Amino acid sequence: MEKDFNPFLVSGYKGSEYFCDRVNETTLLKSHIKNNKNTTLFAIRRLGKTGLIHHVFESFNKSNTIACIYVDILGTKNLKEFTNQLATAIYNRFPENRGIGKKIVDAIKLLRPLISYDSLSGSPELSFELGEAKQYEKTIQQLFTFLDQQKIKTVFAIDEFQQILEYPEKNTEALLRTYIQQLKNVNFIFCGSNQKMMHEIFNSAKRPFFASCSNVNLNFIALHEYEVFITNTFKLKNRKISTDSVSFILDWTKQHTFYTQYFCNFLYALNIKQIALGDVQKAAIEILIQNESIYYQYRNLLTDSQWNLLQAVANENKLFKAHSKKFIDKYKLGTSSMVTRGLESLLQKEMIYYNAGVEQPYYEVYDKFLMRWLQHKQSTHFM
Template sequence: MQPSEISKIKNPFKFGSIIDGDNFCNRVEELRIIKQYVFDNYSFWLYSPRRFGKSSLIKRAFEEIEGTKTIFIDLYNVKSLYDFAKKYSEILSENLFDWKHELKAISKNLSKYFTNLHPIVTLNAEGFPSMTIEKKQIDNQIDIEQLLNMPEFFAKDKGIKICIAFDEFQEIERIDPFIINWMRTAFQNHKNVSYIFLGSKQSLMHSIFASTNSPFYEFAVKMDLSEISEKDLRKFIKEKFKKSNISINNDTITEILEKSELHPHFTQYFASVVFDLLRYGEDENEKYFNQGWMNKIINSQSIIFQTIYDQLSSNQRRVLTAIAIIDNDVALFADSTRREYELPISSSISVTLGALIKKSLIYKTTDNKYKVDNPVLKEWLRQLNYGLLS
């Protein structure tokens, strides 16, 4: 294949954004469960590590759901209580009202659902009508609860069902310490609206939904999101390479899947790097090919990892390194492990694990094992421990 032809071959792997279309791999069972929950009007919460595909999964489910109005809001960049009220009201208005009708009629409907807030109709950045609420109107619990109750009022009035997904829901307590109480007060009375709560910080999500002191304790069903099967990811990679007329052998795919630990984001990321190397003539049968592409990825992020590592305490460094190196079947608290990695006493290990989870550097799996959140960081830690970093 000539260089000019190679340059026209688009890398087929997508990562770092919402995955859709034929870039979406499997999740058949999870989609079935989500659609059933929504149909049954159940609220549920879902934790998974960052970039594990939960947002893409929910958006894919929303595309396939019929008979229920679905709404998605990301809380990650919401700055304050007013910012939440403003963005939430705008998203609700964009999704629930038919802006093809006369604006005067729409304004009348807005007043019907927001009796005290007096929302105003404006043009958004694209030039389309939208709704917003002035800051001076958001000053107490009653104002927020009225906004939170608006979807239920609308659904009841129109005789429809609504499902609202809050992405990065662990941010809610940062936005305002009281809003979570107001949400529970409102949501528990909703008969026509169900809610999905997505989060990527394990300790915060468990604090919100699994702590007996939390307003959201036992409010929603917990849904687990596991890795995509090795078989499905292997097939996915093979088909992507085949469609691009680039060959890849099974050993290379195995290496990608082992290094990514079946993490959806990192599987596509690693496969994209391998794809680039192969389409420009690298020999995957060369002895150090697999270590070469992994080193390329590690080197691109080494400064970031070094900064993170430098900010950790000695105990945190040792425990994190041990998790990155030891076999999953080896107990972290075993005397042999503690001696080999100079780990502190068991009580200190537990405290350290909690701190590392809060920093989103590790997470606890459903079978109570600890894993490094980022497979690239894991490889960096292993190389650091063995003195292999360049």
């Protein structure tokens, strides 16, 4: 690992030193795994689901008691690609030429995959050229069975699991549920950002996965924990940041993990030894200016009324009463049904999200920098 890296990560995982809190969630997830429970992990995008999985996996990897496998299926379009991803993840998890690694690799090779190497990372990628969907189903079952037969327990995290709803093979849910039920030595973590789709899979009484998993809920990192983390992480690298600066950052990003990390990463890169509020406010504006071209592209993807509604949601910070006359009149949004349609399309485009997991549900702009940009544009001409 490079020695002098920016300690505020905006991708990947580099150990618990650079990971804030999530103590309870880590304990709960580990306990599910140890007690052979399959887990669902739902939360909006960029809050830290994938980070949490890596954090938990690292502690198992250290003790070498449980084999951890991670696969992200966001890019897969069908059962074939799903199968290839699973096989690749398993193959890359057991690179050794001895023991379990050798057994699994030999077993996978019996399925006659094509092995190619990623041109950038150089890591092996497996693919199968099988005739029919049924054969892929069988391959998935065989892969799971290999893992189940090993002495070591396996935990398999499938990230962006809601993607299976996009596959043309509509029985994917049912067949995965059937295979998974038969396993004794393999547990799963099903992780996903699209809350509507994840709820459809796991919370609908008519669907195969209904009531089959225990949940771990991921929320925003608590304010105090994040304040301490930011202050200490700067300190670790001999920087000092004022208390009001830290408060500003966490308010500006609404404690949304990725945006907070990005802001701190940006600030760290400025190489200021003693960070004061003025530096942080300047950095905030610079971040918006850097991202501005993306926001103009969003503008082109939306209709005028969708864009006005997005501006209105941004302006409210949290929008609690979307159909109130007060809100509709304030932003001249037309009728209540126009607002309903607009919110639906903004939700579908993931420009906003609906937080239903709190006492008073609300809508909020997904991307916190976009939210701040929209607010700034309405109040000033900062550019």
